[in-house]
Amino acid sequence: MIGYATRRLLLLAPVLLGVAAVAFVLSYLLPGDPARALAGERYREEDLARIRHELKLDRPLPVQFGSFVGRLVRGDLGTSFATGRPVAQELAERFPRTLLLATASMGLATFLGIALGVAAARARGRFADRLSMLLALGGISTPVFVSAILLLWLFALRLRWVPPSGYVDLDPRTLILPAVTLGVRSAAVIARMTRASLLDVLGADYVRTSRAKGLREGAVVGRHALRNALVPVITLIGLDFGSYLSGSVLTESIFAWPGVGQYALQAILRRDFPAIQGTVLFLSVVFVLANLAVDLAYGWLDPRIRQRLGARGSA
Amino acid sequence: MRRPLAIRFAGVCVGVVAGWVLGGCQATPDRDASTLHLAWSSDPATLDPAKVVDVVGANAVSLVYQGLVAFRADGTIGPALAARWSVSEDGLRYRFELDPAAKDSDGNPLGAADVVASFRRLLAPETASPRTWVLETIDGADEFRRGDADTIRGLAPEEGALTITLSRPAAAFLALLAMPNAAVVPAGAEPDGMIATGPWRVEERVRDSHLTFARNPHWSGPAPGVERIAVRILPEEFTRIAEWETGRLDVLEVPSSQADRFAGDPRLVRQVALVTEYVGLNTEDPVLSDARVRRALNHAVNVDRILAKVLGGRGVRAVGAVPPTLPGGGAGEPFEHDVALARRLLDEANVPDSWELELWQRPSPFASQVLEAVQADLAEAGVHSVIRRRDWSALKASIDAGDTDAFFINWYADYPDPENFLVPLFHSRNIGGGGNRARYRRADVDSDLDRLERTADPDARARLAGDLDARIHADAPWIYLWHPVQESLVSERVDGYRPSAVPAAERWLDVRLRGDGSR
C-alpha cells in the first residue's frame, strides 16, 4: 500500500512537468499581450517596451521557459504581473475559501445524496423511487449557472432568507447558496450511485442470509448492505471533491466568492502569465492528490482491490 | 424508528450546520450607521499611482492618495497638498505653496520632497510606468525617463513650496497633476493605501471580496461625512443588482440592461458621462481609407434608433468625440440616417460587392446587442459585415497593432477637457496604443491639436476644440455613436450625493447618511 502510494507520487513529477509545459505554451499562445494589458488605454510605445523588459517578456521563449522551470524546482510560483505579489501568496489566501466551499458542498451532497439514494432503493419501483430518481436526473441535467441564478433569485431576492452573495468574512450565511448550487448537483449523482449500488448489494447472498435470520429491513440496510454499497459512492464523492477543490469558476463569480476559480479566470483575462501557470499547476497537484486519496481509500475499503493495487502501476 | 440511518444522520447534520450559520450572523459588528456601502465590478489590481490605468483603480487611488491638486466632484480643480499656486505669464512656470498642515495618515508631515520622490518614481525607467506621459511636459522629464539624467531639471523643491518648469506650455497641466498617476505616496511607503495622503486610508482588504476605507485622521481637508466606505467586489452584474435589491448597497451604477426596470425610480441620479462610445474605423485599411465609405457607414447606421431601443434612450447622440458638456463639445453636424445616400456614396467609392466589414467587440452582452443592431443596419445599405468577439486583452492587442477594420470601443475622460478627447484620439503621434485607434493621420489636424495643447485662453480653446471636432467628425474616422448617460441608484439614507465628472473625482467627501442609518 505504502509502496503503491510512493510510486504514484513519483509518477506525479513527470505529469506535473507536462502540465507545466502545457500551461506555459498555452499562456503564450493566448492572443493579446500582458504588457499591453498593464499599459491601459493610453500609453507610449517606449513605455510599453519598458514594461515588457521589466516583465522579462523580451527574452527568447526557451530562456523564459528555462527560468520558469528553474523557479518551479525551487518551489517558487513566480510573481503576478498584475498585482506584483507572489502567486503562491495569492493562492494561499484564496485556496482556504475554495476548500471551505468544496467541503460544505460535498458535506451537503453526501448526506442528501445518500439519504435520497437509500430512500429510493428501499422504495424500489414505487412512485417515491421514480420521483426521487427523476429529481436526481434533473439535478444532473441543470447547468450550474442556471441553478445558481435560480437559487439566487428565489432565496435571496424573493424570499430574502439569505444574502445574495459574498464571503463568510462578511456574513456566514453567504456560504449557503453556493454550497447548495454545487451540492445539489453532486447530491443527484451520489443518489443515483447509492441507489444502484445498494440494489446490487441487497441482491447479494449475505444480505439474503441476514434477512433470513429475521433481521428487520432497516437493520439489514443500515448495518450490512449500506457499508458495502457505499464503496463506489465514496469514490464518487472523492472525485467530485477533487474537482470542486480546483475551483468552480461560474459559481464563484455569480456568488462573488473570492476563491481560486475566480482568480484563475481573472489571470487568463488579464494575461497574467505567472498567475495562469502557477494556478494551473497548483490545481493539478490538488486534483491529482485528491484522486490518489480516492484510490487509496477505495483500496482500504475493499480488500480485493487492496491486493491488486500492490501489483499495479497506475490506475 | 423505521427511518433509514442516513436520513436521521443527515437531519442532525443539517440542523447543526444551520445553527452555526444562522447563529454566526450576530458576530458581525454593526457599524452600519456610519458606513457607506458600495460595489465595484473588479478588484483594483494595484493602488500604486505609477501603475494604475483602469477606471476602478483610478477611483480607488484617488480615495487614498492625492497630489498637489485634486478634482472636485464637478471636475474643476481644487487645492490638495498645495494650498495655493501661481502660473507665470508665459505658462511655463508653476509655483505651488504646500499646505503646512499636510500629513500622511500616520501623522508624518508631507513636503516638497515627497512630491519630488513620487514624480521621480513615476518617471524612473525601472518603475516601467505606462503613464509617464502624465508628467512628460515637465522640463527634463524626457531625459530622466530615458535614463539620460539623474535629476528632473524642472523640479525645484524648497521649504514649503515647489516650483515646476515646463518644457512647453501645456494648458491642461493642472488637470494632469490632478490625475491619480500624479498622486503622492509618502516617500518610502509601500503604495498599497495603508499609509495614505488622501481623505481615506485602506483599513481592511480581502482581495476579490471587499475593501474597507476609513477616514484618514490626519487629512488636512474637511472630514468626510461618513466614517467608512465599505466596497464589495461584485464581478457579475446580476449579483450587483441582487445586492442592491436586498438593500445591501447604498449606491449602484445601473447597468444598461436594467435601465427599463429602474426607469422612473425616484432614487435615480443621472448625468451624461464624459465617455464617448464609437465604432472606430481603421483609416489605413484600403477600403476604409476613402472618406466616402466612412461617411456612408455613418449614414447607414440608425444611431437614434439603437440609442432608443438598446440603450433605452440613456445616451446623447455623439456629433463629435467631445461630449456636449465640455467646452467645444457637440459642434458637429449629425449624419442623417439615409440608406439611399449611403448606397450612393459606396457606389461612388467603387466598393466591390464582395467587401466584408469585420466588426470587433469584447464578449459582453451589451456590445453584442449594439453591434448586432449595427450589423442589421449595415446590411440594409448593402454592406455585409461579420462580428468578431475577443476578450479585452486580445481585442486591445489587435486594435493597437492595427489588425482590425472596425471595432466597438469607448473612451473615458481622464480629465474633463476637450483636449483629453481630441489629442489622444486623433493626433498621429498617438496612433495605436496612444489612443488614436482609428489610425487617423492628417497634418493640418496635428498642427491644430498642437496649438490646442498650448492655448490657455478658455474661449479660444473652446472655439478651436469645437472647430477641430466638427472637422474630424465630417471626415468620419469613426461611426459616431453616443455619450452614455450614467445612471446611479442612490438609497434614501444617502444625502449629498453628486455624480462625479471623472472617476478620479469620486471621493465621497460630501456624502452623509441620514437619520439612524438603517437601510
Add this chain to the structure above:
Amino acid sequence: MLLALVLAAALAGWIAPDPLAGSLDERLAAPSWHHPFGTDHQGRDVLSRTLYGARLSLGIGLTARLVSVLVGGILGLFAGFRGGLADSVIMRTADIFFAFPSLLLLIGITAAFEPGITLLLVALGIVGWAEVARLVRSEAMRVRESEYVQAAMALGVPWPRILWRHVAPNCLNPLLVSFTMGVATTILAESSLSFLGLGAQPPAASWGSMVSAGKDYLTSAPWVSVFPGLMLALSVLSLNLLGDAVRDALDPRTVIANPGERGEDV
C-alpha cells in the same frame, strides 16, 4: 422526447421563421400567438432561436464527443494492446490532460484561437479524450489477455489485424456508453463556455449563449433565458436517460460509466 428534440433541430429550417430576423421595435415582447416564446433583446423570435439553438448545441455536443471518443478510443486501444513505450507515452499524456483543470483548458483554448464552431469542437474534443483513452485502454488490456487473442498471436496473425478484428469490437460497448453519456456533458460544457462569452459567436445562438444574454432580463423578460435554459436541461436530461438505457443494455458491469458526471465544469 429526445427524438422530438432531434427532429425539431433537423426541421428547424422548415418549421421556424428566420432566427436572425427581428426588429428592435418588437424588442422583449412577451410570449404571444405570434411569438410563442416571446422575443429577445433584438426583437428576434425566441422559439425559432431555441430551435436553431438545438441544432447548434446538439450538433456541437455530438460532434465534439465523437472527436473525443475517436481520439481517445484509438489511442486507448493502441496503448492497451501494444503496451510498452507506446502505452507509457500515451497514458502519461492522458494523465497530463486529466490533471489539467478542464474548464481552464477550455477557456484557454477558446480564448487563444479564432472563436467559432470548429474551435469549440476541437477544444471540447481535446478535453474529453483522456478519460475515454483510460477506459478503452483497460478494456483492451483485458481483451488482450483473453484466450482467443493469445491464440491468434501465437498463430502469428499480424497485430493490426488482431487489433481490428478481435480487440476493437470488444471495446465497442464501453465506448458507446461513454459516447452517449459524454454528449450530455459536452453540451453542458459548451453552455458554460457560452455563458462566459467564449462559446458560439453571434448572431448564431447556442442555448448557453441565449441563457447568458437573457440573464440580464431575468426579472423583466424571463422568457428570453428561461425557454432556452429549459430546453438545455430537458435535452441533457433525456440524453442522460438514453445513456442509462444504453449502459443497462450493453454493459451492465460498469458501475461508474459516466466519469463526466462530476464537478462544475461539466
